[in-house]
Amino acid sequence: MSIIAARKDSSAAAQAAEKTRTAGPAGSAGDPDGTTTAQPASADRPATRGQVDITNVRKSFGATEVLKGVSLSVPPGGVAVIVGPSGSGKSTLLRTINHLEKVDGGYITIDGELVGYEVRGNKLHELREKDILKQRTHIGMVFQSFNLFPHLTALENVIEAPIVAQKRSKAEARKRGLELLDRVGLKDRAGAYPRQLSGGQQQRVAIARALALDPKILLFDEPTSALDPELVNEVLDVIRELAKSGTTLIVVTHEMGFARDVADTVVFMDQGQIVESGTPQEIFANPREERTRSFFSKVIEPAFNI
Amino acid sequence: MSAIAPPATAETAPPTPDYSDYQLVPARHPWRWVGTVLVAAGVAAIAWSLVTNPRWEWGVVAEWFTAQSVVNGLIETLKLTAISGVLGFVLGFILALMRLSSSPLLVSVSWTFSWIFRSTPLLVQLLLWYNLGYLYEKISLGIPFTDVRFFEAQTTTLISQFAAAVLGLTLNQAAYSAEIIRGGILSVDQGQLEAASALGIPAWKRSTRIVLPQAMRAILPNAFNEIIGLVKGTSIVYVLAYSELFYTVQVIYNRTQQVLPLLLVATLWYVVITSVLSVFQYYIERHFSKGALRTLPLTPLQKARKFFTTHVAASPTKDAR
Incomplete structure (x- = not known):
């Protein structure tokens, strides 16, 4: 109503x-x-x-x-x-x-x-x-200055919101997170911290992070x-x-x-x-x-x- | 002269001789060796006097170092440190969040708390808490401005020496740690909070999972300073005749008149506690520097291993080449 x-x-x-x-x-x-x-x-x-x-x-x-x-x-x-x-x-x-x-x-x-x-x-x-x-x-958002979380690895950055905000299981979030990192061409860098990545790689992780919530x-x-x-x-x-x-x-x-x-x-x-x-x-x-x-x-x- | 005609020299310059068979010799630093010898001699002299001067009475130190009463005092000191340290930092965290909130009332309450407890001597605070019974005979919990009371007790029975010590140390510690934690939180980039809220992460999780782990890097060195200060700061509760480490050795040397050896006993214990804390500090800081440094610093153990594998083992082969 x-x-x-x-x-x-x-x-x-x-x-x-x-x-x-x-x-x-x-x-x-x-x-x-x-x-x-x-x-x-x-x-x-x-x-x-x-x-x-x-x-x-x-x-x-x-x-x-x-x-x-x-x-x-x-x-x-x-x-x-x-x-x-x-x-x-x-x-x-x-x-x-x-x-x-x-x-x-x-x-x-x-x-x-x-x-x-x-x-x-x-x-x-x-x-x-x-x-x-x-x-x-x-609504996913990607920032000019990336704003990746520096204390989390690339994969942890991607799965943080699905686990905390959407309460998905960790295993499921990891699987999806790796798929997304693969999609932006960074599957092999999943365990790297943002400071160990180039600017372009960081921004691609940020895009994967925004995609992790499956936004419209x-x-x-x-x-x-x-x-x-x-x-x-x-x-x-x-x-x-x-x-x-x-x-x-x-x-x-x-x-x-x-x-x-x-x-x-x-x-x-x-x-x-x-x-x-x-x-x-x-x-x-x-x-x-x-x-x-x-x-x-x-x-x-x-x-x-x- | 030569600077005037550079093009000519370039053409007429003799061909560079071939140095490929020459051996490389690193620069020597003779004064560094002189300095090292002088410092070593000084250290040896101090060590020698410590060992040979009978007035240090090392025998007495050894005798009391592990005496039951001293160990009991040590346990009390550790207990006070742990309880006031934990409570102080928890309260400090709350005060820091209050200070950073957008409510003017919470901000001013937090500010006033830090102002009062940082501007009065700890000694005065401790004596005030212990003598609270003089100011307020009874302490009661109820609804203000009515006669409803859920709980009521004599202040003197409620505030023991231990309670006064914990109360004084905790509140004092909270005032200082609030500022340390606030500073740490402020050092985290604003974009981090923005990114977290854009991802739909709730406020409490934003603080605990995104901001605090990053703030810890700024908080930890100062926090360990405070904890180490607190370990020794507990000695001030001797004014309440509370039998922690320092008060215990005082009681003993007043009886035996072996003042310096017993002060040494207390000092050595404080050194031991601080050393253990420093080791913890190193590893905890290393843990929280994950992601802040491109490569983690080596642990002392790894450093030693590296020194022996590269320096000691490799240097003779280098010379051979």
Whole structure:
């Protein structure tokens, strides 16, 4: 009963937000209805879960407004790559999706379920920590600085959350953990501590760790920014593989070549807003907005052909 | 002169002679040998005086070292150390978490506790606890501002010498260990907590499985300092006439007038306890440095083995080459 009511409430709120958004700044640049919608997943990805809807999200740090009403939809199995200058709010937006960052306004749903809040009456009440943690197990996250646990081996890093947060048996978690390390090409390094691994290897372990909870959505926060140039590709290759697997991916990155290859949708953000979004071809070859054009002219070297 | 025409020298430089048959001779350090001899002579002189000066009365030391009363005192000292050490660190951990919480009330209570117990002499604290009966005749547990009492007792019967000693040492220890543990927790990178909560790991497990094992590296050296300080710090409870090691030897030398030998007995025992603790410290620190160092440091045993296999066994063959 209450779930149905909650759905109704949230869809009503969505409609209300829809009206206000058309007049908003995002509306002028995005699709006619104002919501930036990622391209549907292609046919070879039969994904049914992992629909992300971000609606009119606002966030301030002190007097600085870092997100000024951002709306974005990513369909199940979609790959959205968010690009933009530093300080544009990309990382903050990503961190609101698993409620590591609380929003000041707007809301986010995953497969229709509100993230971090529940509907009571006509208010959105923040969930208790326990319930938020449970939601987070459906959302994997990979950080710029890896954040592997240095006192645990690669395998122990991967199986920590399945054992502690999902209460799986140790044997089962180990078996699955080794499979995942194999998938990122590091099965033979299972017993190594993070400091004994290269940056690229550490980030691949971090990806395996995020996959261990079998998430519907994976968030990547500049996964290659802390890596030496020659290590970037080994990490991007793993993410490329994941893009074919049907998990919804939302990636913040500065790797434009990767964005062009892998993304269904490229989202360009600047100053806390989505300036424009579309397929890689649309955004890279034929940007509509001057801001987008001037950004790409700075980050894409002349030799890079679109 | 020569610096002016480098290109010319490069062309006209004589071919490098072939040194491949020459033997390598390491640099000699004669002053290092002089220093070693001087220090060795000094150490030998001190050792000689310790052995030959009859006033050290080593016979008396040996006689009392394992005497029943001294051993009983030693056991009391170990008991006080263990109980106040464990309770002190448990309370210190709670105080550290309070200090790091986001509740202003908990933060100020924790701060005030450390402030009071770190700014009063331990001696005063001990005497105050022992004389608590003078301040409060009865101690009772009940609902404040009502007449409901679940439990009531005379303070003097409740606070024995032992209780006063444990109370004083524990609370004092808690104040110091709270700061040590807080420092250790603060030294762990914030990203670790963030990654753990992104993985859905509950708060208590985040502390115990992710933060504390990493904080231990910063906590342990200071914590062992504190424990070793506490071992000797227990000697201060002699003011309560509590028969731990130090009080026991005092009682004995007041009777036999062999002051220095008996102080030596107590000192040697403190040295033994500290040495054992240092060995524990080494291995516990080594355990918690897993993952923080690329390769673990060798244990003393492994070091000795390596010294004998590489240095002693290998050096003659090196010379032969």
